[in-house]
Amino acid sequence: MADQTGTIAGQSLIDALRTGGERPFDDARAMPPGVYTSPEFLAREQRDIFAHEWQCVGRASVLAAPGDYLSAQIGDQPIVVVRDEQMQLSAMSNVCLHRMSVLLEGRGNVRRIVCPYHAWNYSLDGKLKGAPMMDQQAGFCKERYQLPAIRCEQWQGWIYVTLDNDAPPIGTQLAGLTELIAPYGMTGYIETFYEEHVWDTNWKILAENFMESYHLPMLHRATVGPHSKLEEMECPPGHPAFNYHWITKEATLPIGNAHPDNTRLEGHWRKTTALLAIYPTHLVTLTPGYFWYLVLQPRGVDRVHIRFGGGLSPEFIADEEANAHMVTLKALLDEVNAEDRRGVEAVFRGVHAPLAKPGHLSPLERPNYDFARYLAAKLAQP
Template sequence: MENPGRQTAVHALVDELATGCERPFSDARAMPPGVYTSADFLSLEEHAIFAKEWQCVGRASALRTPGDYLTASIAAQPIVVVRDEKMELRAMSNVCLHRMSVLLEGRGNIRRIICPYHAWNYGLDGALKGAPLMDQQAGFCKESYKLPTIRCEEWQGWIYVTLDQNAAPVRQQLAQLSELVDAYGMTNYVETFYEEHVWDTNWKILAENFMESYHLPMLHRATVGPHSRLEEMECPPGYPAFNYHWITKEASLPIGNAHPENSRLTGHWRKTTALLAIYPTHLVTLTPGYFWYLVLQPQGVGKVHIRFGGGLAPEFISDPEANAHMVTLKTLLDEVNAEDKRGVEAVFRGVHAPLAKPGHLSHLERPNYDFARYLASKLAAR
């Protein structure tokens, strides 16, 4: 954004967003179209949000044994999270210290981190263990090479990472959320499926789609819509690091309500679903019997990489019908995702229209209002 004219334009867009967020919720409107279409706005997000905030990269249970790893990116920084020999989670730069190749891709299990370019290889602690023929260079000292460490913490069974050495611990930032959902026992939910996708939309459009259930009766009329009553939804004000809303109903799937052997949840909580949006990109549907989640990573203005996973509460994992329940759930989620994909890609096409302008928000879109104010607060402090 070196061009002064472009800087002025993106700052004006931030100011427009901030001004809109000054409205009371009773008069709140959607965000301006430019926040979804401007590449300079995304660059500002990368600098002010993605390079500084805690971000989820997956479930800790996905890394069960020494050498299990997953990869991700924070802003422009490739990272790897590995379960080391001491069974600790360790996050490091996923870039070789030789000629700067990315080291690992995807997920898997390794004994050493081996660079695919020149075979420099690192232990699970990031220390350089081998470098072919480098002993012939007098200036080379293997012991001086170690992959930079990245902050990594676990919360409720999730792995979070950040590039900001001064960020408050994730458990501190999400303390109020822990109080709200502790009874579910989310830490012990078992992930049974994981996929990755790329959709043609802006990351914020997909995040906002998750944050509100106002769209369920219409967009999901062929799946969950008929079971979704708007009067069953509660949207309290959010917190600085997250927003949430509740749906309390008798579930259409047995695993949507608490298992008979679930003694953690009582009263209405046995049939209450929590929808959690942990800023900036971690989205969780948490029911008494199952969970599913999205973790978003923008790939430019018009594409978003999605980590999509889910699974069952421990009582349903132990149930003889667990496999049948999970197949039913996954089939439903795939259908719902297909509907959401059509919806968010249609919105992305629409925000480019010359006549597009933001309308008033419903009382069921309180989380969207809180999300906009979160973005404005982070970007205005640029």
């Protein structure tokens, strides 16, 4: 009965989300509080979204040499992405085929994938190469062991993975975005910093916080707020796989505008920042000189794991002042993140309030409206 009650509760929230998405944008409201607090709703997200959608795990440029790897997780499935001896990227299950220990953690470089539990070890293509003392077990055949492959594709220098063998290619889903941001040449941007964090909030609250710049003048009044003019922001309607908005302005940091050696960008593009929300969890701020990003993974309804990284365009990578500019940028981003953390954790406390009620969205929250419609479309009937 408890499972049935949870299913009904989750479906009720999905129905409310769909009803909200049917409103015209000029009468749109924020999502119901329960979509952030309900374990049943998160279970539906895991089943209908995270088990099927393409999810970003990082930049291809950080896997530069044979044996370079990064680990990640899709739902309950640990994965590892490896650069093999032929310099190809592949993704596979990050779980040993013996007693099912997780194999690799974090990022690094290995000659072989060695299980930390019993030292079963695999080549970079996932084939079992060694298993101590197992030759004494008559039923054991090493050649029958291969770490299961996981679909892995690249787009604009990003690595995406999915557990769904029938999902359309990521490049197909993001073809419209490829065209929109083509002048930047994002594929050539190089990551220069990377961190991981866990915040006490629901993953969607943080995603929505990124998607709108309406909060900049207030929440970030001690950092970027004074330089953020709401009239400079454009929020076009979103697409099925992503939404975006633009800010065109003179940057407060030199790397925010195009480098003098940048011949790809012309006119207003040389000082336009694109804020990209690629569903479900990949968030990118792309400027003419640098980028930074968040990749989110829910850890229950009340915590979110964050991959936080960024770097520079090729022209600034080659500039002798690039390191100094990057140090300044990183210090600013750390302050901005601290402000965002206070904001999104406060919202998460607020959505639990008995009197919490979603209000009308502003014209600058069009991406949030589109995100809610995406969620409603992806969450299937029970």
